[in-house]
Amino acid sequence: MGIRTYLKLWKEDDVFFYPLIWLTCGLFVILRRSINHLVGIEWLDIDLIPVFLIYLIAKDQNFMAGCLAFFMGMLTDVFAPCQLGLFAFLYSAIILGINRTRQFLDFNNIKTSVLFVAIFLLAKWSFLMIIIRPSPLREITPLISIVLVFISVLITSMITPFMFYFLNLVGGKE
Amino acid sequence: MTIFFEHKPKWVPYVFILLSLILLSLSIGKGQEWNPAEKLVAEIAAPFQKLFMGTISVTRDIWRSYFFLVETRQENLLLKKEIDLLKVENSRYQELLLANQRLQKLLNFQENTDEPLLPARVIGWDSSGLFKSIIINKGENDGLRINMPVVNAEGAVGRVISVSPNYAQVLLIADQNSAVDGLVQRSRGRGMVKGMGSDECYFDYVIKTCDIKEGDTIVTSGLGRIFPKGLYLGKVKKINDSPNKLFKDVRVTPAVDFSKLEEVLIVLRSGFVSLRRPEIQ
Numbered sequence: 538m539g540i541r542t543y544l545k546l547w548k549e550d551d552v553f554f555y556p557l558i559w560l561t562c563g564l565f566v567i568l569r570r571s572i573n574h575l576v577g578i579e580w581l582d583i584d585l586i587p588v589f590l591i592y593l594i595a596k597d598q599n600f601m602a603g604c605l606a607f608f609m610g611m612l613t614d615v616f617a618p619c620q621l622g623l624f625a626f627l628y629s630a631i632i633l634g635i636n637r638t639r640q641f642l643d644f645n646n647i648k649t650s651v652l653f654v655a656i657f658l659l660a661k662w663s664f665l666m667i668i669i670r671p672s673p674l675r676e677i678t679p680l681i682s683i684v685l686v687f688i689s690v691l692i693t694s695m696i697t698p699f700m701f702y703f704l705n706l707v708g709g710k711e
Numbered sequence: 712m713t714i715f716f717e718h719k720p721k722w723v724p725y726v727f728i729l730l731s732l733i734l735l736s737l738s739i740g741k742g743q744e745w746n747p748a749e750k751l752v753a754e755i756a757a758p759f760q761k762l763f764m765g766t767i768s769v770t771r772d773i774w775r776s777y778f779f780l781v782e783t784r785q786e787n788l789l790l791k792k793e794i795d796l797l798k799v800e801n802s803r804y805q806e807l808l809l810a811n812q813r814l815q816k817l818l819n820f821q822e823n824t825d826e827p828l829l830p831a832r833v834i835g836w837d838s839s840g841l842f843k844s845i846i847i848n849k850g851e852n853d854g855l856r857i858n859m860p861v862v863n864a865e866g867a868v869g870r871v872i873s874v875s876p877n878y879a880q881v882l883l884i885a886d887q888n889s890a891v892d893g894l895v896q897r898s899r900g901r902g903m904v905k906g907m908g909s910d911e912c913y914f915d916y917v918i919k920t921c922d923i924k925e926g927d928t929i930v931t932s933g934l935g936r937i938f939p940k941g942l943y944l945g946k947v948k949k950i951n952d953s954p955n956k957l958f959k960d961v962r963v964t965p966a967v968d969f970s971k972l973e974e975v976l977i978v979l980r981s982g983f984v985s986l987r988r989p990e991i992q
Contacts, residue, residue, distance in 0.1 A: 567756050568763050570836030575767055579970055582840035600723065607727040615745070615752045616846065617839035618872055618882050622734030624839060629727040636724070665841050682909070 554708040555601065562589050562605060566612045582689040587657040588700045590632055594653075595644040595701075599636050606632040631660050651697045658690045744857055750875035757846055757878040760835035826939060828862075828976040829853060834878070843886035843908060844869075847975060850877040858937050860978045866943030866966030867891065867931055868975050881975070884944065885912060885965055892934040893944050898922035904929060904944050904963060912945060914961035921959065925950060929963055939978060 565585055573579050586609050593602035610625030617624070635653055642649050666682075745753060831853075835846035849855055851874050861868040861881045869889065873880040882889055889906040893914065900921035905913040914929060927947040933940025943966040951960035
């Protein structure tokens with residue numbers, strides 16, 4: 538099989554492109570906190586998994602987005618001191634909810650995609666703050682935490698168009 | 712790849728949600744220990760973390776040992792002078808150390824130093840962003856067990872919550888799921904240091920009559936049977952004594968700077984408490 542066949546497979550059949558997305562997501566889940574730690578911005582929570590998931594939905598790969606959400610959630614569960622299935626449920630449920638709305642919206646519009654990345658992240662944090670944060674009677678989540686979450690969501694949303702452009706470039710979809 | 716995902720039944724996402732809910736309900740009340748499948752995933756994924764951290768460490772070392780060598784000669788001369796001064800000072804401290812050792816023996820304080828310590832390197836951090844935990848490069852094969860205390864030179868770091876053959880997960884004392892029995896070093900007042908998931912901790916259940924003030928040192932009481940007695944936990948940052956509350960509201964700054972954690976020591980305790988297998992006690 539020559540290099541042309543590989544390039545054809547890459548461009549037309551996405552034989553390498555989608556596995557590359559899976560690999561990137563897996564490495565991102567494993568390394569993202571370590572990167573934050575090394576850079577010294579532990580307060581910032583840039584989660585790129587929703588960006589990849591919304592990208593897949595925009596490219597009509599709903600089923601793959603569902604699978605990716607579940608397995609990346611499971612991987613997050615393994616490396617986080619929480620109950621197994623928490624993030625898998627969270628990612629799967631949010632992505633299913635977003636999938637249900639796709640018939641009413643145009644996901645090929647970048648603004649819609651950015652909006653849904655932000656909605657995904659806000660839904661994730663709202664769920665975690667309500668379910669995980671201990672003793673709400675004792676103390677309401679500090680304002681600073683909420684502000685940091687909003688900053689993280691804003692930065693992730695702003696990165697989204699660039700990520701989409703880059704993914705289109707790599708996938709030969711421009 | 713697209714061929715593989717062509718025949719996509721619509722009920723599959725619901726199966727994923729159901730499966731995650733089943734997993735969630737099965738794991739509730741079982742602690743955070745890794746099951747065999749999770750251990751396998753950790754064993755496969757942790758080397759990537761190790762490789763990443765190793766590469767960063769080597770790059771940093773090269774940077775420090777090569778690019779920072781500029782003006783080393785002048786610095787060397789200054790340091791030599793400083794060493795001479797420190798030698799004199801050191802001899803004085805040696806005397807003080809000997810006196811301290813004699814007093815320690817006298818007061819039977821040796822229990823804190825008797826236990827074997829195993830050094831480990833931090834190779835990864837919690838993947839969720841919500842919790843405070845680390846992955847270390849030592850596991851069951853090195854003698855690690857669940858609930859073994861993890862410390863460093865600054866004080867208590869956390870406890871082992873999951874182990875695979877070569878890696879382990881450590882829950883930091885700053886995590887919201889962590890609680891360590893503590894003492895005010897000066898007045899011996901009791902309380903419990905609970906993580907807040909941020910850079911601060913609560914010192915909970917401090918009674919109104921407890922003699923505590925800002926700047927006081929909090930140490931482990933040894934009562935939880937996980938941490939040895941006398942480990943440095945942190946310093947009292949803020950006290951709020953509200954008349955409407957049963958206990959004093961005390962905030963503590965942890966002794967350990969978790970953002971700079973690179974190496975830790977695991978206390979290989981023979982008498983550790985396992986929450987899941989009490990018969991080991």
